Amino acid sequence: MSFPRSSWNTRAETGADVPVIRDIVRAAFPTPEEAALVDALRADAGAWIEGLSLVAVDDTDRPVGHALLTRCHIGDSPALCLAPVAVRPAQQNSGAGTAAVRAALVAAERLGEHHVVVLGHPEYYPRFGFGRASAHGIGLSIDVPDEALMALTLDAARPLPAGTVRYAAPFGI
Secondary structure, eight states: OOOOOOOOOEEEGGGGGGGHHHHHHHHHOOOOHHHHHHHHHHHHTOOOOOEEEEEEETTOOOOEEEEEHHHOEETEEEEEEEEEEEEEETTTTTHHHHHHHHHHHEEEEEEEEOOEEEEEEEGGGGGGTTTTTTTTEEEEEEEGGGOOOEEEOTTTSSSSOOOOOOOGGGGGG
């Protein structure tokens, strides 16, 4: 799968980015629990995958957008979950979030990952190739609108597995 280039520069997060990412997430999400999710995933050895926390950066290399892919499972098959995507309020609707998501998907592909699921806004994710997970026999243990759970295969030779998505413990699902 090939993703178009963005006007935003992107890179993997560094240790120096962590406080800035916290600020971005706090500004983008309405509750402290949502804002704390990225740190909780970073601390979970079963969820965290080095190199799959990507930032979109401004001209000074300061992060303005963030996307994180973490480990989950579809049934017994390992997959990735697109965790919160956050953008500083001043840069929202500028493509920074899209750039960070695309960079994360490219990084996952390079690491040999095959499948990604996302529980999110149904109008945002189809632009990356995500489609309704239920069409592939993928579901959740909680009730969510059918169009909100989406899945993507990064490798056309490996069809999406069927089953219930098991998220990392910090998600609380």
